Amino acid sequence: MRNRISPALALIFCCSFVFGQKNAMFEQQPSSRTGVTFENTLRETPASNVLTYEYFYNGGGVAVGDVNNDGLEDLYFTANMGPNKLYINQGGFSFRDVTDQAGVGGYDGWKTGVSMADVNGDGLLDIYVCYSGKSSPDTRRNQLFINNGPTDLPGGGKGVTFTERAREYGLDDPSYSTQAAFFDMDRDGDLDMYLVNHNVTVIRSFEFGDVKNTRDPYAGDKLFRNDNGRFTDISQAAGIKGNPLGFGLGISVSDINNDGWPDLYVTNDYVEPDYLYINNQDGTFSDRLTDYMQHISHFSMGCDVSDFNNDGLPDIFTLDMLPEDNKRQKLLYGPDNYEHYALMVLNGFYFQNMRNMLHLNNGDGTYSEIGQFAGISNTDWSWAPLFADYDNDGWKDVFITNGYYRDYTNRDFMKYKGDYYFEKAKNHEPADTFHLVTSMSSTPVHNYAFHNNGDLTFTDVSEDWGFRERNFSNGSVYADLDNDGDLDLVVNNQNEPASLYKNLSKEHQPERHFIQLSLTGAGKNTRALGARVKIYAGGQVQFFEISPTRGFQSSVSYRIHAGLGGTAAVDSIRIDWPSGKELVLDKVPADQLLKVNEDESKGVQNPQPAAGPKIFTKIASAIDYQHVEQGFNDFKRQPLLMTMLTTCGPVLALGDVNGDGLQDVYVGGAQETPGKLYTQDDRGGFQSSAVLPFDPRYTDADALFFDADGDGDQDLYVVSGGYNEYTEKDNALQDRLYLNNGSGKFGLAQKALPDMRVSKSCVTAADFDGDGDLDLFVGGRVIPGKYPLAPESFLLENKGGRFESVAAKVAPDLAGIGMVTDAEWVDLNKDGRMDLVLAGEFMPIEVFLNEGGRKLVRATDRFFDRPLAGLWNR
Structure with missing residues (x-):
């Protein structure tokens, strides 16, 4: 069951010629050595x-797998316009082209993605190839090469032959296909298939x-169910969207919601949002993207789902097109059009932004997008993200392929193209489209490697790891090609040979250990697709x-590879098989390939635990309020704003306004929509007050119930904010104090507040x-039209229900403190007096200590050894 990898293999390249950067972790191997041409x-x-075909430069894919069952991983490449190639691994990074002998070169069509899977459950890996291109359906029919088993090669070695049987299996689909993913969607023991189309x-x-709710037979995605060896298209019945807006480019299969059933994440280019299909366990899926995510990539390319932070939960990474440097950003892409963005959101295309997005699984059915925080949001026109532990330190790093053969979106070219067509039309001359193609510039870029720092961030190590070469790369896979205990990389390039990178981490850091697993599933799912594995070692858990x-467009190794750092043994391994069985292995030595067979295991049926009692119960909306903003576009007033400042709400304040012991709610309004007060009844319902003094001229940014005049009831202070709709010193920026008559009826307290006409954020x-009444701090947020100049913030001393601004006298350091977003009174030094803590945009957290109720003294450096500057929110 356990086979140790021979350490001799690690020495094969010790005296080899270095092809690439010296001492880098990855060493590119020349085709003269590998035989991969x-x-x-x-x-x-x-x-x-x-x-003529917009996906002309999307490139080809790679698949890796042991097709002849000799213990070495073999390679298959797809070529858009030429023959595909199959290379048998002969060991020592030497490969042999067996394409013709195997019969897997494909026909003369536009080949795209490739998958390796044991489709018929005979223990041999089969090959499925996707076709696309602007051509007739008969030249787009996908191919399924069924593995006939190993054969002897002339001159020695084990080869393999295949028979093309897509039509027999019902998989010769003529769609514009990008990639196929095989998985057991219904957990019946055989493999079904999702086909990504565009x-x-x-x-x-x-x-x-008009087309969003239609189904296109060639452009829409498809789901095929395996019915005793023949595949049936069940797309529509299963809830799979198939409209012509779908430009599918990537797919990952993962148990997103941890219920034991495989779910799907599908990326879409252009306007159509990505799909997050949750398996309903009855042969159908529901797109739940908007339930799980707050925003997504716009031009989504490839994707990967993997647990990068070792918390046992699958995270999601999608790629886009945003360049790393400012020059290429300005050269290739124009300014964002917010009104177009808002229109797309309004029409159901969700919140999409053009950058890579890393979605961190929160474990509660939601994701937090942290791509910019993690440092992996800008990698140019990117294709394949691959999470794996490339340096065996116990954390999954990420490799990203990159490049588009011509600068199709170059702004200078776009202008030239427009001028060219205009001149040709004006002179009644035919346009030479091919002239425009050859006029486009071609800018190769390097691929990216990011090292996982173990703290939700990554460091760009592209050059240090050996990825300096600039080219145009698309599909990619990882696999331990030489069985030496680290993961090598294979990349399909355009107009130059494929790249094979040998990983030298075992040579550079031999003290680091690893464990590899090869699973054999029961029944026809022989490769155990859908199995979930947790490896416990060194105080960490790694999930696969x-x-x-x-x-x-690619298919990576089926082997699980876990780096262990300095840990020489694994505490335990837990395998949850797709059938529902569970297997636990204890005290497993490191540095080996562990082969595990589900049929031989003594695992027991592991049903999903019954759901416990619910702590919260969702009820119908008790408050009939819907917040409405006026749709101002702040970016027209100041194009360099980072975010909209006009949309402040809705804000909430809680308090018992009528003395009945129940919490009532004030909901702040926006301009032309006044705030509302809802009083609670003894059944948990809320009633809106019939007569309200709240003025619709204002934009409410915060609100607070407190006893302003010392009469024992709750009065209401409302902060005025906003940006685009107001001028500097606009009367609608004045805050309001509403006094309670004791029974929940409010009236505006005229002249109770000083002049406070700036846009504010908090109270x-x-x-x-210490005089027995409540004083106020009100944070200044911004000056309309003058962002990011700091406005005035206010310290208001209570003078019997009227408030006087005393900041200049009591806290002079508050002057120009910054764009405050939040504030809190707290006794930091335990002297019985309330101190003030502030946070804001482009400012550090600030601390003001209360000195005897007479002064608030800035004392930030007493609590922080360095300024914690940031974009602090509430």
């Missing part, structure tokens, strides 16, 4: 180019509404899922001077 060559012609026709925005379709109350 495959090249995805694109031939641009007037009839076939990026202006359109080849641009759909104009005014047509979106058997799901080889990852990255872009908090405390008796800072």
